[in-house]
Amino acid sequence: MSLMRIQKPKTRKGKVALLEREPKVIENIKNVLILEGRKVSVTVKELLKDICTFKKPNCKTLSRNNDITPFEDQNPLEILAKKSDCHLFIFGSHSKKRPDNIVMGRVYDDQILDMIEFGVKQYKALKDFKNEKIDVNCKPCLVFNGDQWSKSEELRRIKSLFVDMFHVEDVESIRLQGIEHVISFTLTEDLTIMIRSYKILLKKSGLQTPRIELTEIGPSIDFSIRRTKIASKDLYKLAHKKPAELKVTKKKNVSRDALGNVNARVHIDKQVINKLQLRKMKGLKKTAEEKKTARQLKKAASKEN
Template sequence: MLRQVKPKNARTKRVMDKREPKVVEGAKIALFLRGNATSQLVVDALHDLYALKKPFAVNFQKKNPILPFEDSSSLEFFSEKNDAGLAVCATHNKKRPHNLAWIRFFDYHVLDMIELGIVDYKPISSFHTVPIVPGTKPMMLFQGPSFDSHPVFRHVKSLFLDFFRGEPIQKLDSAGLSYVIVVSAGEASDDETQALPKVNFRVYSTKLLKSNTNLPRVELEEMGPRLDFSIRRVQAAQADVLGEALKKPKTQEPKTKKNVDVDLVGNKVGRVHVDQQDLSNLQTRKMKGLKRSAAEEEEEEEESEVEDEDVVSDVE
């Protein structure tokens, strides 16, 4: 842990105030690290992921003796030094070739980790598309039922959403939706002996074309990187630490109103209580088409008279 120091000037105080916890957190800084042994493939993949994350990223060019699952002290040191909440560590060895360890921090301590091995890779340089504007927020799409049912794939979904979410915004122009990240996977089996399906990571640029409506016609073109991951080691967050990390401040909790709820889509739904009503005397609209003719009224009167005579005879 870094020692706590008192600010000696205004500049140091501004830096320390910037690191203080906030009600609405901004984009998380991600560290891109290299282990002692790396391959050119995993270094190129790390560079492409860094291009997607810029400017909220710090790229380390030198190698570091980091083993995320064995010793996390170095990761926590770098996290506190750079005020980073995320990290990606690239390693390569015979047992786990072309390896990327995705780490998430809470209070500068490792919260959870997942290790993904690169099975197939095609860099951004292989695609002839317009480069990404740094700081652009991507659209995220997860295809496959496993991302909602299987715990490991729910972990992958949560980590990717946290990694690429960017700055919180209130309004967004359609022209700012310049690319889409699509993460897909097959259906995972509950049998632990069977291998988990691969995670396919694709990035597409959007083209807004003219249409006959007010909304533009959208076409997708792959822009890279194209990555296929195999899931290796997973370290889930501890229940008590996760509960502390997900705790919301009281200022962000919505104020509850009586008989007013919000559904899953975000629409406000109200509940109104009324007394029991007698609908027999309800005045309805009189329509000419529903008015009975004189012949029908005479038939009804004759029928009612016959029924009355039958009742009188039965009584006698």
């Protein structure tokens, strides 16, 4: 196993680059490494190119062919992902045994966490759809159709992998006009994954809410599941562990209503009003007659005792 040599940064720019790669409380957007095997078909080349179009600028493409077999030896792939600072990868290859082959996976702690191999059953490229496309870096709306996604642990991991692959960034709010792109994932009974891409068109409806129409913009892909290599439950749980700073701690006696207003309950000790220290004002001072009466009552009480 070959290890990458670790060098100390000699410039300020190099130090900043290394700090960007270190773990953070709020992680950066995951980059995707797109690379080709020693032999690639035209279909796989076009598919990788279309995925790169959707993932720009959060993707890195290697131009030369790579003699890599991920399921036999994953070490070269892990080294390339570490050098490129990518936590996701898509590897395309073609052979007589596995034609039009796509391998998708993700990396955790510089090691491959999950890896799924797909076969391309049907593909229609982005350029074959002669209509208006979406803008670059547009946040897609991911829709998963079918009740098969939760039938097994492998299918749940594939769904999670697609979310990681096509997710851009977390946002607290978004305007209606900002939702322009929909990616649909449909899982059929024979475990064929149908991926379709649509552009959202907002039409006038005569009401405050517009009428929505979908126009397919491509690409159109049908995947068959070939081989899978998923992480153990313990490693998968460790990879999804949230830092303590991001965990929401419940505060005692503090609650929120439906409108988001904060309601708090404060507990205080019982107050003795007679012993409160008030400001010494002339109007609050006892008169001479009140002082005399108080002294007489005090003397009478002492005689009785």
